[in-house]
Amino acid sequence: MNTSSKISIELVSKYFGRGGDQVRALASIELNVRQNEFITLVGASGCGKSTLLRILGGLETIDEGAVRVDGQAIEGPGVDRAMVFQHYSLYPWLTVRQNIQFSRRLKTNRRDLSSSAVEVASGRADALLRLMGLTHVADAFPNQLSGGMQQRVAIARALQGKPSILLMDEPFGALDAQTREVMHDLILHVHALEKSTIVFVTHDVEEAIYLGHRVVLMAPRPGRIDTIYDVPLPAVRDPEMKLAPEFNALKRQILARIRETSGMKTDLEMLEQLTRTEA
Ligand SMILES: Nc1ncnc2c1ncn2[C@@H]1O[C@H](COP(=O)(O)OP(=O)(O)OP(=O)(O)O)[C@@H](O)[C@H]1O
Ligand SMILES: [Mg+2]
Numbered sequence: 465m466n467t468s469s470k471i472s473i474e475l476v477s478k479y480f481g482r483g484g485d486q487v488r489a490l491a492s493i494e495l496n497v498r499q500n501e502f503i504t505l506v507g508a509s510g511c512g513k514s515t516l517l518r519i520l521g522g523l524e525t526i527d528e529g530a531v532r533v534d535g536q537a538i539e540g541p542g543v544d545r546a547m548v549f550q551h552y553s554l555y556p557w558l559t560v561r562q563n564i565q566f567s568r569r570l571k572t573n574r575r576d577l578s579s580s581a582v583e584v585a586s587g588r589a590d591a592l593l594r595l596m597g598l599t600h601v602a603d604a605f606p607n608q609l610s611g612g613m614q615q616r617v618a619i620a621r622a623l624q625g626k627p628s629i630l631l632m633d634e635p636f637g638a639l640d641a642q643t644r645e646v647m648h649d650l651i652l653h654v655h656a657l658e659k660s661t662i663v664f665v666t667h668d669v670e671e672a673i674y675l676g677h678r679v680v681l682m683a684p685r686p687g688r689i690d691t692i693y694d695v696p697l698p699a700v701r702d703p704e705m706k707l708a709p710e711f712n713a714l715k716r717q718i719l720a721r722i723r724e725t726s727g728m729k730t731d732l733e734m735l736e737q738l739t740r741t742e743a
Pocket of ligand 2: 514
């Protein structure tokens with residue numbers, strides 16, 4: 465076990481199904497994530513990115529190996545780890561402020577909470593509303609907001625319980641390109657401010673490089689780690705960096721490797737062969 469790791473993933477395997485239909489969703493995954501590190505996970509569809517994230521979130525069990533946070537084995541979900549998904553999953557009947565303030569934990573334990581604890585929670589909710597630029601819509605309902613705003617509410621809600629780990633599964637996948645760029649700088653700001661450790665899944669290689677300290681490339685059948693890339697950019701990111709030659713070189717390298725490992729190349733070749741025969 466690596467004692468300096470915030471998260472240590474030790475030879476983790478995960479299977480779905482039985483017999484001939486069994487899928488090896490993850491095969492001997494090994495990864496150590498440092499405290500305050502920003503890890504981005506990329507890879508072809510079906511390579512196990514979401515499964516790995518759900519395991520870290522305690523929403524999925526493992527068949528082999530061990531996963532530890534601060535040296536402790538994960539046993540189900542915990543307030544130290546918050547998840548944000550592509551679909552905002554807000555409570556439609558609660559306002560923005562209520563969505564942020566009444567996290568599941570506060571909701572279930574509300575009767576036992578002292579008034580000072582409620583005050584602390586609402587103070588934090590106000591601070592998060594400001595941080596996310598949502599103060600003016602605090603009393604609106606989710607269906608009155610744009611997709612980008614809804615996702616900011618979802619992130620604020622995830623941060624409400626002061627999690628030390630943020631697990632994000634394609635959180636900006638449903639947003640348009642401009643909104644996504646704004647969200648990138650926002651999440652980097654949150655990362656610096658909250659000193660969180662972030663594991664972030666994306667299909668967007670540019671996003672993975674811009675946000676990550678390291679980009680972890682996974683490959684399918686079986687789901688495994690193929691390559692880990694160190695991102696050669698300064699710690700404080702700036703959108704201008706996307707124009708740098710080393711940024712584009714890394715982007716090309718990762719895209720080529722995803723194509724090689726996805727099996728898509730062979731599919732494309734087959735398609736070409738088919739069309740050639742038909743012509
Ligand atoms: N609950 C489940 N039951 C059976 N098979 C599953 C289940 N969840 C995932 N799988 C399988 O495990 C593999 C990994 O799936 P996973 O959703 O983790 O991939 P992913 O990398 O997140 O893909 P995508 O990029 O499309 O979101 C796939 O083959 C998938 O079909
Ligand atoms: Mg997925």
